[in-house]
Amino acid sequence: MKLLSKRMLLAGVLAGAGFATMAQTPPPPAPAPQSGQAAPTHMDHHDPAKWQARMAQRRAKHEAELKAKLKLTPAQEGAWTSFTAAMQPPAGMGHMGADRATMRAEFARMTTPERIDKMRALQAERAARMDKRAEATKTFYAALSPEQQKVFDATTLRMMHRESHKGWHGHHE
Secondary structure (H helix, E strand, C coil): CHHHHHHHHHHHHHHHHHHHHHCCCCCCCCCCCCCCCCCCCHHHHHCHHHHHHHHHHHHHHHHHHHHHHHCCCHHHHHHHHHHHHHHCCCCCCCCCCCCHHHHHHHHHCCCHHHHHHHHHHHHHHHHHHHHHHHHHHHHHHHCCCHHHHHHHHHHHHHHHHHHHHCCCCCCCC
């Protein structure tokens, strides 16, 4: 008899927890777009031009925020310009790199060893872009004062942390 009542009590607690979970308030609606901006739609994710424009806008906003935080001197403007130019994605990269359908068709015509060689070549290109960005960052960092370096360190650490939680896998170069 005790076993049955314990099971009933446990079932009641689990059911109550399930109902409580379902009754939680829904998440708040997405923030309204800023003036002059159209709200992104689900279809925007499939339009490379709209995606690129949105990413360029976000990148420009982040750059402006970083520049304001750093309080650059006129002597540092050249280093800033070189840094931001090096951080721009290569022209024609589009959403997730090259056109996926074209790449799939190209890979379908290749043999397995050819696909491996192509993937290695793409990896080498990506590594070269990363090296270029790393050198530009180090050069810019060296032009900063120790106080600015602390601000840069804290800001870029937060940006990296935020991107890692979005599922960043290096696809958006």
